[in-house]
Amino acid sequence: MPTVPSDTLHRLTKAICRAVGSSEREAALVADHLVAANLAGHDSHGVGMLPLYVQSWSEGRLKPNQHAEVVGGKGPILVIDGHHGFGQAIAFEAMELGMAKAREEGAAITALRNSFHIGRIGYWSExxxxxxxxxxxxxxxxxxxxxxxxxxxxxxxISTNPYSAAMPGRDGSPMVLLDMATSKIAMGKARVAHNKGTPVPDGSLIDGEGRPTLDPGCMFPERTGALVAMGDHKGSGLALICELFAGALTGGRTLQPEHPRSGGAVNNMLSIIIDPGAINDVEATTREAEAMVKAAKGAKVRDGFDQILLPGEPEAIQRALRSEKGVDVDETSWQEILAAAGTAGVRSDDMEAILQH
Ligand SMILES: NC(=O)c1ccc[n+]([C@@H]2O[C@H](COP(=O)([O-])OP(=O)(O)OC[C@H]3O[C@@H](n4cnc5c(N)ncnc54)[C@H](O)[C@@H]3O)[C@@H](O)[C@H]2O)c1
Incomplete structure (x- = not known):
């Protein structure tokens, strides 16, 4: 399994995006996002997405150099169309528009529709x-x-319908960052398990007959089984709310059966962005939140656990480790990424220079 320095992954991602026609800025936004996902430990949403992106580009379903366009809205609401552009650039622009609106209004709701895959949702909370x-x-x-x-x-x-929320901290990083698929595991995690030949966690998959299974082989290469919604009836309910808020409220689309399935990975996202200063004194809010987080972190630890980790802490730990030692990319994913670079049209001498650097 190659261990690749994050700056090599960044250069490789940029070269692939440039080869499919992305501007320098768009290529950098995609590379920043994908490599940050790998550094946070979410290989399922890192550079391993590039083969899907290149395939979708070659089929005309992912369109480089699109921009987040405001197509409607009222008061604090912005309705934004992503025109099937690279989600890492489209959602970035949508968040910039949303934050500018929240500065004016105290809060903003962005209803983003028709963006190609927007990656790791925690990135937008961050x-x-x-x-x-x-x-x-x-x-x-x-x-x-x-x-x-x-x-x-x-x-x-439905699909893996992710949800993310974050409370801001003092230093520009989130105090708490929750970011999760509403399926027990994300599809990318099943893909990584399949590529590595390892079982998936208990209770996360059913086979084609609806029976629980640990074998990700029921999802690849042909899908016969299904991922299971997390948290029994409660998680299943949140997954459906994501479907309705992101798919119906934004004016995008849900997965209801009358819609065609062209085979892409289009995301819709309803975001609520709040300026804490519009509600209360920011210092008082931060102190209250910090006291609660300290209590949560300091609770007596149950048998079988070493410590209490808060949402966002596993990613911070991975980031510290991987920034230092590089990112382990499984052999199957690595070969698929190199093949995608070829399909995109990255020249072999450029490729050599990127990998030797
Ligand atoms: N764009 C898309 O269509 C799409 C779809 C699905 C998922 N995703 C992304 O996939 C990524 C992976 O999602 P996931 O559900 O597999 O994440 P996960 O299960 O690894 O983590 C979910 C949350 O739990 C926290 N966590 C993890 N382990 C913990 C522990 N031991 N103790 C306490 N907290 C812990 C994490 O900090 C995180 O906030 C996310 O970034 C998500 O946004 C994207």
Whole structure:
């Protein structure tokens, strides 16, 4: 398994995006996001997405150099179309627009529709927290077939519909950052398990007959099984709310069966961005939140646990480790990324220079 320095992954991602026609800025935004996902430990949403992006570009479903366009809204609401552009650039622009609106109004709601894959949703919470905003984000995934079975169902009707929320801290990093798929595991985690030949966690998959299984082989290369919604009936309910808020409220699309499935990975996202200073004295809010977080972290630890980790801490730990030692990329993913670079048109001498650097 190659261990690749993050700056090599960054250069490689930029070269692939430039080869499919992205501007320098767009290529840098995609590379910043994907490599940050790898550094946070989420390989499922890192550079391993590049083969899908290149394939979608070659099929005309992912369009380079699009921009987040405000197409409607009222008061604090901005309705934004992503025109099937690179989600890492589209959602970045949507968040910039949302934060500018929240500065004026005290809060903003961005209804982003029709963006190609927007990656790791926690990145958007982090971006808001960096500028002092609290935020929450409801996301759905359309254009592809459903892959997640709701509580009690033997077949999928929705997707992995991620949810993220963050409380801003003092230093520009979030005090707490929750970022999760509403399926028990993200699809990318099943892909990574399949590539590594390892089982998935208990209770995260059902096979084609609706029976629990540990084998990610029921999802690749042909999907016969389904991921299971997290948290039984409660997680299943949140997954459906993500589908409705992101898919219906934004004016995008849900995964209801009448829509065509063209095979892409289009995300819609409803984001709520709040300026804490519009509600209360920021110092008082921060002190109150810090006291609560300290109590949560300091609670007596249960048998079988070493410590209490708060949402966002596993990613911070991984970031510290991986920034130092590089990112382990499984051999299958690595070969697929190199093949995608070839398909995109990265020249072999450029490729050699990137990898030797
Ligand atoms: N763009 C899309 O369509 C899409 C779809 C699904 C998921 N995703 C992304 O996939 C990524 C992975 O999602 P996931 O659900 O597999 O994440 P995960 O299960 O690894 O983590 C979920 C949350 O739990 C926290 N956490 C993890 N381990 C913990 C522990 N031991 N103690 C306390 N807290 C802990 C994490 O900090 C995180 O906030 C996310 O970044 C998500 O945004 C994107």
């Amino acid at each position: 971006l808001c927290a960096e500028k002092g905003f609290a935020s929450m984000h409801y996301v759905n995934v359309v254009d592809n077939n459903p892959i997640v079975a709701m509580y009690g169902a033997a077949e999928p009707v």
